[in-house]
Amino acid sequence: MQSYNLNETHIVTPDEEIALSTHQLQVFYGSNHSMTDASLSFPRFQITALIGASGSGKSTYLRSLNRMNDRIATVKGEIMYRHTDINSRKVNVFEVRKHIGMVFQKPNPFAKSIYDNITFALKAAGLTNKKVLDDRVESSLKEAALWDEVKDDLHKSALSLSGGQQQRLCIARAIAMQPDILLLDEPASALDPISTAKLEMTLKNLTEKYTIIIVTHNMQQASRISTYTAFFHLGHVIEYDKTETIFQTPQIQATRDYVTGHFG
Numbered sequence: 001m002q003s004y005n006l007n008e009t010h011i012v013t014p015d016e017e018i019a020l021s022t023h024q025l026q027v028f029y030g031s032n033h034s035m036t037d038a039s040l041s042f043p044r045f046q047i048t049a050l051i052g053a054s055g056s057g058k059s060t061y062l063r064s065l066n067r068m069n070d071r072i073a074t075v076k077g078e079i080m081y082r083h084t085d086i087n088s089r090k091v092n093v094f095e096v097r098k099h100i101g102m103v104f105q106k107p108n109p110f111a112k113s114i115y116d117n118i119t120f121a122l123k124a125a126g127l128t129n130k131k132v133l134d135d136r137v138e139s140s141l142k143e144a145a146l147w148d149e150v151k152d153d154l155h156k157s158a159l160s161l162s163g164g165q166q167q168r169l170c171i172a173r174a175i176a177m178q179p180d181i182l183l184l185d186e187p188a189s190a191l192d193p194i195s196t197a198k199l200e201m202t203l204k205n206l207t208e209k210y211t212i213i214i215v216t217h218n219m220q221q222a223s224r225i226s227t228y229t230a231f232f233h234l235g236h237v238i239e240y241d242k243t244e245t246i247f248q249t250p251q252i253q254a255t256r257d258y259v260t261g262h263f264g
C-alpha cells in the first residue's frame with residue numbers, strides 16, 4: 001500500500017448544531033497508540049458514517065464515544081456532550097450510556113421475550129408502571145419499524161426472530177432508554193440485502209429524533225444514508241466532510257484512493 005502523509009488532513013466543522021464532539025482523542029491499548037488526535041464534530045439529527053480499511057480505528061473511536069473502551073484502553077482527550085467532557089473519570093458511565101446508546105455488529109438480543117428485551121434496562125432503571133412500560137415497548141418498536149411484525153407476539157422469544165428483526169429489536173432496545181445519540185458498529189454486516197435496506201430506511205427515519213454515528217465497510221451504504229462521512233486511516237482521521245464531497249471530490253489523496261477502491 002502507498003504510504004501517505006498522515007498529517008495532511010481536511011476536517012470540516014459542520015454549520016449545524018453539534019450533538020457531540022471529540023477534541024484530540026487518543027486511544028492506547030497498552031503501549032499501542034491506536035488513535036491519534038481525533039477531533040470531530042457530529043451534527044445533531046444527522047447520520048455520520050465512519051469509513052476506512054480494516055484496523056484503521058473506526059470501532060476504537062466509536063466505542064470510546066460512550067466509554068465502552070474504559071476497561072480495555074486508555075482514552076485521552078475530550079468528548080464534549082452538552083457542555084460536559086464525558087471522558088472525565090468524574091462522569092458516571094451508566095449516565096453516559098443512557099444518553100448515548102450502542103448497537104453492535106452482530107444482533108445480540110437477550111434470551112428473553114421481545115417485551116422483556118425492551119423493558120429490561122427500563123426496569124433496572126426503576127421504571128415499574130406497566131402502562132408506561134407497555135407504551136415504551138410500543139413506541140420503541142414502532143420507531144425501529146418492527147411493531148407491525150411482532151405486535152401479536154411480544155412474549156415470544158427474541159431469539160426466534162430473523163437476523164434483521166433481531167437487529168431492529170436491538171435498535172428498539174437502545175431507543176427505549178430515550179437516548180440522544182445512537183452509535184452503530186457495522187449493524188448490517190450480518191444481514192441480507194432486503195434486511196439491510198429495511199435497516200437503512202429505519203435509520204434514516206430515526207434522524208427525526210436521534211443523532212446517528214455509524215461504522216460501515218459498505219461505501220454504498222455510507223453514501224446512501226449519511227450526511228457526513230469521516231475517513232480513518234492507520235488511527236488518524238484523514239478527512240471529514242459532507243458525504244458527497246468525500247465520495248465525489250475528496251481533498252486528500254488517501255481518501256481518494258480508498259473511495260475509488262485502490263486499497264482496503
Ligand SMILES: Nc1ncnc2c1ncn2[C@@H]1O[C@H](COP(=O)(O)OP(=O)(O)OP(=O)(O)O)[C@@H](O)[C@H]1O
Binds near residue numbers: 029032034056
Ligand atoms: N481490544 C484491543 N486490544 C488491543 N488492540 C486492539 C483492540 N481493539 C482494537 N485494537 C487495535 O486497534 C487498531 C484499530 O482497530 P479497530 O478495531 O478500531 O479498527 P477498525 O477500523 O474498526 O477495523 P475493522 O473494520 O476491522 O473492525 C488495530 O490495530 C487493532 O489491532
